[in-house]
Amino acid sequence: MAEPLLRVEKLVRRFGGITATDNVSLDVAAGELHAIIGPNGAGKTTLISQLTGHLEPHSGSVSLGGRDITHLPAYRRCALGLARSFQITSLLLDFTAADNVALAAQAHAGHSFRFFANARKEKGLRDAAHAALDRVGLAHRADVLVSKLSHGERRQIELAVALASRPKLLLLDEPMAGLGVTESQGMVKLLQELRKEVSIVLVEHDMPAVFALADRISVLVYGRVIASGDPAAIRANEDVKRAYLGDQHVVTHHG
Numbered sequence: 001m002a003e004p005l006l007r008v009e010k011l012v013r014r015f016g017g018i019t020a021t022d023n024v025s026l027d028v029a030a031g032e033l034h035a036i037i038g039p040n041g042a043g044k045t046t047l048i049s050q051l052t053g054h055l056e057p058h059s060g061s062v063s064l065g066g067r068d069i070t071h072l073p074a075y076r077r078c079a080l081g082l083a084r085s086f087q088i089t090s091l092l093l094d095f096t097a098a099d100n101v102a103l104a105a106q107a108h109a110g111h112s113f114r115f116f117a118n119a120r121k122e123k124g125l126r127d128a129a130h131a132a133l134d135r136v137g138l139a140h141r142a143d144v145l146v147s148k149l150s151h152g153e154r155r156q157i158e159l160a161v162a163l164a165s166r167p168k169l170l171l172l173d174e175p176m177a178g179l180g181v182t183e184s185q186g187m188v189k190l191l192q193e194l195r196k197e198v199s200i201v202l203v204e205h206d207m208p209a210v211f212a213l214a215d216r217i218s219v220l221v222y223g224r225v226i227a228s229g230d231p232a233a234i235r236a237n238e239d240v241k242r243a244y245l246g247d248q249h250v251v252t253h254h255g
């Protein structure tokens with residue numbers, strides 16, 4: 001079998017008496033959209049933070065493309081092709097959509113934020129920003145201040161910011177959070193397009209979105225993976241129904 005793009009092996013992370021990541025192992029194949037679901041407090045965000053390098057595991061390992069990245073800092077992982085969508089709160093409201101993405105492209109290129117003036121003017125960065133905005137369907141809003149954009153549009157910019165680093169693997173932590181029905185349908189359509197170009201790990205509570213998008217789903221409960229499989233297998237899994245999906249059978253589909 002081909003080497004997975006991402007391999008997580010026996011990862012453990014504790015907070016005091018709580019084992020937030022309890023011996024988690026999972027693989028993400030190149031080209032796959034792998035969703036991670038589970039109840040509140042299951043350890044999804046803690047897991048993502050260990051993938052990005054913002055949190056150190058107590059034991060276990062993470063490798064990307066066969067390379068052990070367990071102890072690499074976040075910026076080195078980013079350079080190797082791992083990107084996490086930045087939270088909306090990290091966007092600069094008084095700057096345009098294009099400025100925000102150009103800044104991200106500049107950071108990835110290894111320049112200092114002190115030279116922000118360059119990010120505005122430098123053609124390479126402008127072009128990279130416009131290309132990323134185009135990929136998320138926001139090219140027409142490039143010159144609008146982020147403060148004037150809707151919540152859904154800001155979510156799209158987060159994705160453009162992540163894409164500006166040209167990642168191999170995109171880690172998305174609840175991209176549908178706070179979106180209305182129409183906006184979340186738009187986000188599902190957008191992710192359906194992006195997944196053709198980049199492998200994705202998706203943490204999400206919106207089950208119709210997860211079941212519409214995922215190739216494989218891993219279910220976390222109390223820090224442990226209780227099931228991993230394709231959507232049909234997860235939907236039918238008795239342990240998953242008991243622990244998480246309950247009676248909310250997934251019948252609604254996006255797109």
Ligand SMILES: Nc1ncnc2c1ncn2[C@@H]1O[C@H](COP(=O)(O)OP(=O)(O)OP(=O)(O)O)[C@@H](O)[C@H]1O
Binds near residue numbers: 044047
């Ligand atoms: N910095 C921290 N300090 C102490 N405990 C923490 C910390 N971060 C997470 N935890 C605990 O670890 C467990 C897992 O939390 P985590 O936020 O990873 O879950 P989650 O699945 O992402 O939840 P949600 O769906 O609500 O976002 C919880 O019990 C949480 O209280």
